Amino acid sequence: MKNLLLLVVILSVISCAPKKIPADLLVKNATIYTVNENFDTANAFVVKDGKILEIGIKPELELKYAIAETYDAKGKTIVPGLIDAHAHLFNLGAMLQHVDLVGTTSYDEVLSRVVAFQKEKNRDYIIGRGWDQNDWDVKEFPTKKELDSLFPDTxxxxxxxxxxALLANTKALELAGITAETKMEGGEVVLENGAPSGIVIDSPMELLWNTFPEMTSETASEALLAAEKICLENGLTTVNDAGLDRMTIELIDSLQQAGDMSLRVYAMVSNTPENLDYYLNNGIVxxxxxNVRSVKVYGDGALGSRGAAMRAPYSDKDGHFGAMITNADSLAFLAEKIAAAGFQMNTHAIGDSANISVLRAYKKALTGKTDARWKVEHAQIVSPSDFDYFSNNIIPSVQPTHATSDMYWAEDRVGAERIKGAYAYKTLLDKAGIVVLGTDFPVEQVNPMYTFYAAVARKDLQQYPENGFRKEEALSREEALKGMTIWAAYSNFEENEKGSIEAGKFADFTILNQDIMTIAEDSIPKVKVIATFVNGALVYSKE
Structure with missing residues (x-):
């Protein structure tokens, strides 16, 4: 009788106990930076159907939920899935199929890499990318002479x-129809002794691009998936691709829909008549x-090739102002058209002349609008009087490693006064209220830890300069992390679905082997990604 009574009591207790809620994943034993409104930390959270269900303490969550799978972070650091707010995903993948010239220290090294590549690949058209004459002892543009000698028929x-900028040999120039008489607004064909030197800057490059062999759908898919692999290994869960055509956007969509591509993509539509006609008329995707809701426009060129449009001549080249790729009237026309369609406008602006042209066009087109979130991509050199244009409607999208790559020669280009408005991330943040961070890869390296380090330390990977480059423009660690997560998501109109670890948002998160918020500053570049999750699924693991 006593045993029977005990059994009744046990069954009664069990029947009264709350039923556990099914959940797919428990992540525990972590230092979790939620990047919510209060920048709270936690040590565990639960995932269900690809979204965060609850953040809390491990024992409580284990009691409340019936967990299908557990991930023990073993004391590591977790941040929201990292967002690269300005990059070129497709270009990164395409570059992996071409000659890699990044890091070359001389033109001779460039030539050696091209020769070795062609010996292995035997291509009908040799394409490469990555040289930077500013890294060479001889900091002048190279010419086509040596390429003509090595590859007279290719x-x-x-x-x-x-x-x-492109360096092309005679054969490539001939295919493109480029001669000494070729003139295009927004760029130039550099001449030497009255003939093309081989250097083509900005707008006329399109003539060369049009002669490149077309990528098949298969090779384009391979390129995208190869680039995605690199991104996931670096903890990125969303990439903003700054300029894609319709075909590539639809290919990305098909790969994602088929389950072949996990990475989320914020696709900026390249500013061509065909692309604008299709997307502005058919609406947001x-x-x-x-997410396809923005148009990428090029205001000017780059500072390194002296293509950035400046209000006064370059300090290291008399009489040279750079050039607008899209002039002020065209910017104003585009801004009105894009605004009328309800799309976002994201414009590349490097020089102070380009920045003010873009800012004026934005201000006029956005009159009466309160939540446009248009972006100035790079906002690299801004006149002090023009910072006030930035607001919640106009967001600066910057790339901190550009500052630490350019710092060796940037002041030579623009002079001691103009450099005061250059790479001014803290000033931009103070004016706009947010600043979003990216890399511009493959121009810079993909690694977001380098972005974080350059933003807060303002140093290169050799810890130079000792006190940081224009350290007064550094961001705090909290600001930098927000710029790579919640602020980036906000700039994409996605702050309600990603950018922080909060209930109801996608379970996108990145696990790091060290705590980037507390470790010694110069240790930040050495931080490694342990794992990357998208939609609660493990898409990369180092272990």
Whole structure:
């Protein structure tokens, strides 16, 4: 009788106990930076159907939920899935199929890499990218002379690291129809002794691009997936691709829909008549992994190739102002058209002349609008009087490693006064209220830890300069992390679905082997990604 009574009591207790809620994943034993409104930390959270269900303490969550799978972070640091707010995903993948010239220290090294590549690949058209004459002892543009000697019958086109200049041999120039008489607004064909030197800057580069062999759908898919792999290994869960055509956007969508591509993509539509006609008329495209609601416009060129449009001549080249790729009237026309369609406008602006032209066009087109979130991509050199244009409607989208890559020669280009408005991330933040961070890869390296370090330390990977480059423009660690997560998500109109670890948002998160918020500053670049999760699924693991 006593045993029977005990059994009744046990069954009664069990029946009264709350039923556990099913959940897919428990992540525990972590230092979790939620990046919510209060920048709270936690040590565990639960995931269900690809979204965060609850953040809390491990024992409580284990009691409340019936967990299908557990991930023990073993004391590591977790941050929201990192967002690269300005990059070129497709270009990164394409570059992996071409000659890699990044890091070359001389033109001779460039030539050696091209020769070795062609010996292995035997291509009908040799394409490469990544050289930077500012890294060479001889800091002048190279010429086509040596390429003509090595490859008299094979076209060669080698892109500068910033994508705003090409070195082409005679065969490539002939295919493109480029001569000494070729003139295009927004760029130039550099001449030497009255003939093309081989250097083509900005707008006329399109003539060369049009002669490149077309990528098949299969090779384009391979390029995208190869680039995605690198991104996931670096803890990125969303990439803003700054300029894609319709075909590539639709290919990304098909890969995502088929389950072949996990990475989320914020696709900026390249500013071509065909692209604008299609997307502005058909409207925003939004899935859980793809967002197409912005247009990428080029205001000017790059500082390294002296293509950035300046109000006064370059300090290291008399009488040279750079050039607008899209002039002020065209910017104003585009801004009105894009605003009328309800799309976001994201414009590349490097020089102070380009920045004020873009800012004026934005201000006029956005009159009466309160939540446009238009972006100035780079906002690299801004006149002090023009910072006041930035607001919640106009967001600066910057790349901190550009500052630490350019710092060795930037002041020579623009002079001691103009450099005061250059790479001014803290000033931009103070004016706009947010600043979003990216890399511009493959111009810079993909690694977001380098972005974080350059933002807060303002140093290169050799810890130079000792006190940081224009350290007064550094961001705090909290600001930098927000710029790579919640502020980036906000700039994409996605702050309600990603950018922080909060209930109801996608379970996108990145696990790091060290705590980037507390470790010694110069240790930040050495931080490694342990794992990357998208939608609660493990998409990369180092272990």
């Amino acid at each position: 076209p060669v086109a080698l892109g500068r690291v910033d994508g705003h 939004k899935t859980e992994r793809l």
